[in-house]
Amino acid sequence: MPKKTSTSSFGTSKREGHDSSKFYSRNLYSPAEVQAGGSVVAENEAAPADEGEWLDRIFCRSSEQMPLPDGSVALAFTSPPYNAGKDYDEDMSLDDYLGLIRRVAGEVYRVLKPGGRYVVNVANLGRKPYIPLHAHFYQVHLQAGFLPMGEIIWQKAKGSAGNxxxxxxxxxxxxxxxxxxxxxxxxxxxxxxxxxxxxxxxTPKEFMQSTLSIWEIPPESARKVGHPAPFPVELAARVIKLYSFVGDVILDPFAGSGTTCLAALSLGRHYVGFDVSKEYCNLARNRLSATQAGLL
Ligand SMILES: C[S@@+](CC[C@H](N)C(=O)[O-])C[C@H]1O[C@@H](n2cnc3c(N)ncnc32)[C@H](O)[C@@H]1O
Known part of the structure; x- marks a missing residue:
């Protein structure tokens, strides 16, 4: 009898006999009217005394309020928590979850320059029923005032890879x-x-590749990085090169292990990142120090 797997923070390698009851019992799948408020509690690391102090820094606080000046960022790239049961996820209703995404979208809008871009990585969830988070995200971001510029399908694998x-x-x-x-x-x-x-x-080759709407890039290993859901540096590097100039400021409002910031640093951009978890802020800072040392 094969052993059952269940939804876990660092993923499951096998899906046969997978027990999804833990996932479907989350508040995401409950009617909104029975939910209590579920706002993320930020650690609220102090705001910087002057503007120069926010550049090339990881803030350990919620990105619902960012101590950054208006119009100071050229590009934001992020992967928000999906509220799907990872270590860092709260058990929020869909309404509460979209409230968080809405508050952060408003802050990102404020700190972006005119012509600045916000690229949001999102996956859809579940099957019974399917939750098309990307459709909800369009609604939230258009309501926040953003203009839609297009969408990239990040193809993570060719075949089923054991699923x-x-x-x-x-x-x-x-x-x-x-x-x-x-x-x-x-x-x-x-x-x-x-x-x-x-x-x-x-390069001409990179431009030709990156302007196509399907990007095939293998996923990053959660265990290798030490975070439950890192995206690959290559994904962040492609976004940064396509949508920003050298020397621009790049923001990640849900920085996790700091991948966006790492790619920005390697590509001669400035970065600023936010995460509520002390553990992930330290992980991001350590990864950035190692990259910085390698660049010297
Ligand atoms: C999908 S992960 C980001 C992973 C990141 N792209 C990487 O490569 O490591 C989402 C992150 O958002 C953080 N988070 C959750 N709520 C937050 C909030 N209100 N403000 C800032 N960060 C938050 C979580 O701690 C988690 O590390």
Whole structure:
């Protein structure tokens, strides 16, 4: 008898006999009217005394309120918590969860320059029913004032890579789709083009690849990085090169292990990141110090 797996923070390698009851018992799957408020409690590390102190820094506090000046950031790239049962996830209703995404979207909008971009990595959840988070995210970000610029399908694998969660085997009774993709939703503030000038560092080959709407990049190993859901440095580097100039400020409002900031540093940009977890802030700072040392 194969052992059952259940939804865990660092993922499951096998899906056969997978017990999804833990996932479906989360508040995400309860009617909104029975929910209590679920706002994320921030650690609220002190705000910097002057503007210069926020650059190239990881803040251990919620990005619902960022101590950054208006119009100071050229590009924000992030992967928010999906509220799906990872270590760092609160058990929020869909409404409460979208409230968090809305508050952060408002702050990102404020700190972006005109023509600045916000690229949000999101995956859809569940099957019974399917929760199309990316559709909810469009609504939230358009309401916050963002202009939609396009969307990239991040293809994480070619085949099924050991995922056997196909529902009824070879039967139309109850087949289930096995996602091998996530989305990168691309938004702009006020203008689709950057009104200012700057230096781009894309090679012709990179430009041709990155302007296609499907990016095939393997996922990062959670165990290797020490965070439950890191995205690969290559993904962040591609976004940064396509949507920012050398020397720009790059923000990640849900920085986790600091991958966006790491890619920004390696590519000659400034960074600023936020995370509520002390553990992940320290992880990000350590990764950044190691990268900085390697660049010297
Ligand atoms: C999907 S992970 C980001 C992973 C990141 N892209 C990486 O490569 O490591 C989302 C992160 O958001 C953090 N988080 C949750 N609520 C937050 C909030 N209100 N403000 C800032 N960070 C938050 C979590 O601690 C978690 O590390």
């Amino acid at each position: 056997c969660a196909w529902g009824s085997w070879r039967s139309a009774r109850s087949p289930r789709l096995r996602d091998i993709h996530e989305y990168l939703l691309v938004f702009a503030k006020e203008e689709f083009s950057r009104p200012d000038k700057g230096e781009s560092d894309l």
